[in-house]
Each structure stands twice: as C-alpha cells, then as structure tokens.
Amino acid sequence: MVSKKSIYHGPRDDFQSSVIPKAPRSLRKSPHKRSSDGSKLCAFELLAAVADKLLQESESSTSSIGQEPKEQATFPIVKREDIEVKVNDVKSNHFDHGSSTESESNLTLKLDPPLKSSPESGNDSGLEHVSEVRIVNSVNVDLPLYKNPVSCFSKHRGNVKTGITDDDDNSFRPDCRGARMRAFRSRSRSQAGYRRIRKMLTSRYRKVTLTKDYELTNPTSQIEAAYKRRKLFHHRPKSSYENKKNKVKFSINSFKVPELYIEIPENATIGSLKRLVMEAIRTYLGGKLRVGMTLEGKKVKDNNRTLKQIGISVNRDLDTLGFTLEPSLPNDISREPSSCTAGPVLDVGFSNGSLDHPPETSLELDKCVDKNHEIVPLETEILTEEKAADSNALVLAVPINYKPIKKSEVTQCRRIRRPFSVTEVEALVEAVETLGTGRWRDVKLRAFDGADHRTYVDLKDKWKTLVHTANISPQQRRGEPVPQDLLDRVLAAHGYWSNHKVKQLKHKTEPLGILGGSSVEFVGI
C-alpha cells in the first residue's frame, strides 16, 4: 500500500552486511543518544493546593464549580484511575538529605506536545495532533506510587540503599507520554541496564526514597522532622502502655493522583489552564472518596477483622500495605478495574464541607504530623481530626512543601502494552529478511534504533508471534491485522533462516547464497 520505495528485491541487497560476522561485543555498542529530556513533572503542589482548597471549601461550603466562564472548556476527564496512597511504617523511614533544596511553590505542569509520529516508532496509535494538554502524574508525591503493592513493595528494608537511583541522571525520569520510565539508556549502560534497573524496580530491591514529613500549614524542617521521627521511634508514649503496646505505626508518605486529560484551546492562557487543572483535580477529589486497603496486593475486605487478624501486627513489615482512594463520583464512568487496587472499603466524606463533621469517619489530608503521625488503626478506620490530634488517628500525611526529588520516579511494574504497528512489523520483517533470526540486536539497531521501547527481546518476541500469526487462520488473529503479504514474507524468511541457520555455522561465508539468488522466494505471490 504505502509503497515507500519500490519493490522489494529480496534480502540480498544487504547481503554483504548480513554475512559479516558479528563484531565483538565491545565494538557493538550502539552509539546511542538518550539524553535527558528534562521531562520532570512533579506537580506536587497541586495536591497541596487542592487539599488547601478543599479545606477552604469545607468552610465556605459552597463549591463554586464553574466560576470561571472564561475557558469554559468542560474539562473532560477521559481517564482516571484510583488515587493511591502508599503507607510506610515509620520505623523504616529514610530521609532525603539530598540536594534538593529550593522549594518551588508553583505548580508544575508538563504540557506534552503531540508526539511526533516518528517513523521508527511507527506510531499509528492514534496520536491526534490536537491541542490536548495531557497532564500526567498530576500529583505525585514521593516515590512509592505503585499500582500493585504486591510486586512493587520491597520486603527488604532498612539496610537497603535509599532510593533507586542511578548515577546517570537519566534514570527515573517520568515519562510524560506514558507515565512510565523509559529510555534511560546511556551509551555505557544499555538495555541490560535498563532491564536490570527495571527489575530492581519491579521486584526485590525496590526501595523507596522516603520523604520527610510535611505539614500542610506548618512546615517543619527536615532535620527537625527527622529528629522528631527518630524520637518518636524511640519514645513510645507511655500513657496507657498497655494499649499502646500493640499499636502499629503507619506513615503515609505517598500520594498520587492519576492521569488527567484536559482539553484546552491552544490560545488559552496559563491561568486558565491552571484553573482547569484545579477544577479537574477538585472534581476528581470532590464528593466522596472510598478508601480501600491492600495487603500484599490483596484486597482487604472490610469485615470486622482486626489488623492483627489480617496480618498487620506491631512487628510486621508494612511495605506491602497500601491504601487506595477512589472517588465515587456519579459520573464515574469507565474506570478500568485495576487488579491492583483494593475494593472500596470505606466511604469517606471528603470536601463538601463534610470534613469538619463527618458522620463517623473522615479523611484528614492535612494533618501531617511529626509527633502524632502515629496511628493505631485497630479498626479499619479513619478517625477524625480530634482523634488525630490524639495521636491515635490514621492520618493521611500530604506533604505540602515538598520539593521534588530529582531521582525519584513513578514506577510501573509492567511495561505498558504497545502493539506493533504494521509499520513496525514491516520494518521488522525487512530487517529479519536480511539479517536472519539470530541477530536480534542487529535487527534492533537496523530497524528499531531509536525506538526506545522496543528491545531486541521485544523484536524477537514479536517475530515469534508473527510466525505464529502467519500460521493461523486469519479469523484467529487478533489486533490490528497484519497484511497478508507481510505475513507471507514472515513465513518465507522464517523458513529460510531456519533452514540456513545450521549451515550458517558451517559455512560462515556463503550461507545466503541461496537466498541471494532466489529472492523470488521472498517476493511471494
């Protein structure tokens, strides 16, 4: 269809290069670029502002949604997931004594321009060039923002290095396009490093860079916080020791608001955009929130079991404990039932002025305490502010004066699925035809260099599925249909290279002779 050049003349074109023995590994380093794209996005203050605003509203009780008729661009939130809160047991908090010092009080928005559909990525995935402002990771606090507490939370703690960082400044940079890390491949460390780091992130050595505690209205210096924290750890409240003895301490140090999509005219003002964002967040957080709880990835049902019964004890490692906040808005349309989030357990009045006098439970988003961030949720319960002040309440600590940690990152347990486009398949087939099926690294370099999200393993895997696809009936195929001619080429190349693989080892020099002379085999039809 999209006949680029001319007709395919068979793989022999690059015959020479294809028979060239593989260069030593040391010489095969791909001179990759991969530099920082500077796509930091830590709109942390956003949440703070929201919390602030929510608090204010709780007083004025009159939500004024729609006060800004200017860009009445009904911000259509086309996607949203659950808010997640990660809980850490205070005993193991680390502090970031890192460099980050300047605290920016402004909301940082990352406006992602439409991705250029680069040829290499063959992005047919429908990237509309509209003036869509995509805000990813809108509110992102701290590292431990996991979708799946199970596989994400480390069980090793304490002595593990704080933070999953890489000397290379490339690592752990939010990917604004997919909210996942990517492309922190430097010349020196390439894919394996990538994989390795991912592995670290997705399995064992996942250790978070914990933040200090922050107080919404009364920021405490981190040293002071640390001190108090330490003090807290060592000094158990002695009052009614009997009761406190078996109390579990929590410290929620992560809070995340998922992706929000906002459409806004290109000529809109920054201020209007900010307002839109604010409205979006407010709407998102508005109404009620449901609190879910996960333990080791499993939802914790809201029966009357005690914490101890479900396995949360004083000595327990709380890394695998997580909370989710789910908005329960009426127009809560399609929200993919993430298996990572716990089911709604507890409805919590949020905003709407219900913060002050909640029926029974309320969510405190501001009282981040240094001395009182000890919580004793003997019941799956969220207590009121008064109780919080009583040092016995579960407090959602939302840092307000948070300085984005440079090397932190929102991690994702599994790479997002990116179906190969026909264009990519075409490129893959072409490369394999000339290079064969045992040189995936070369295939990568040849046809997917620059496509950071396609590793040679991916290409190998794709080839495998292509071969399979080509061998099944069209009715059984799924996804974007691959042109039959491409599949034919797949089969041809697969057949050829499987026949010549062994020979290739024998006759290092002339394995492709047959191929070169009979390009017809690949032309098909």
Next chain:
DNA sequence: ATTAGGG
C-alpha cells in the same frame, strides 16, 4: 550484554 525459549 545477547541469545534463545518457555511462561
């Protein structure tokens, strides 16, 4: 770091 295959 890559390859090769199973999951």
Next chain:
DNA sequence: CCCTAAT
C-alpha cells in the same frame, strides 16, 4: 511482555 538459563 516477562523471566531466565546459557552463552
């Protein structure tokens, strides 16, 4: 896509 043994 992930995981991993084997190179």
